[in-house]
Amino acid sequence: MRNGVKLTTALLRGLQRKCPCCGEAPAFRGYLKVVDACSHCQTPLSLYPTDDGPAYVTMILVGHLIIAPAFMFGFFYEYPLQVVVPTMVISLGFVTLAALPYVKGAFLGLMWYLGLKQAR
Numbered sequence: 720m721r722n723g724v725k726l727t728t729a730l731l732r733g734l735q736r737k738c739p740c741c742g743e744a745p746a747f748r749g750y751l752k753v754v755d756a757c758s759h760c761q762t763p764l765s766l767y768p769t770d771d772g773p774a775y776v777t778m779i780l781v782g783h784l785i786i787a788p789a790f791m792f793g794f795f796y797e798y799p800l801q802v803v804v805p806t807m808v809i810s811l812g813f814v815t816l817a818a819l820p821y822v823k824g825a826f827l828g829l830m831w832y833l834g835l836k837q838a839r
C-alpha cells in the first residue's frame with residue numbers, strides 16, 4: 720500500500736485517467752500530457768515518467784487481444800488481401816490510439832504506486 724492506496728486502486732484510477740493518489744482530479748490535460756500536479760491533492764504527477772512503456776503495453780494488448788484472434792475468423796481469409804490489410808491497419812490504428820491514453824493512465828498509476836520518480 721502507498722498512502723493507503725492499493726495497487727489495484729491506483730491502476731483503476733489511472734485507467735480512468737484520474738490521479739492515482741486521490742482519484743478525484745484528472746491526471747491528464749489533453750490526449751497524453753500529464754498534469755504537473757494533481758489539482759486536488761497536489762501530488763506531482765509529472766515527476767513520474769511513463770516514457771515508452773504505455774506504447775509497448777498497448778501494442779502487446781492489441782496484438783494479443785485483436786490481431787491474433789482475427790486469424791481465427793473466416794472473413795480474414797475470404798476477402799482479398801487488398802481489402803483485409805487496409806481495413807485491419809486502419810481499425811487497429813483507431814483501437815491503439817483509443818486505448819493508449821487509458822493504458823498510459825494505468826502506467827502512471829503503477830509508476831506512482833512504485834514511487835518511481837524521475838531523477839532530478
Ligand SMILES: [Zn+2]
Pocket residue numbers: 738739740741742743744757758759760761762
Ligand atoms: Zn490527486
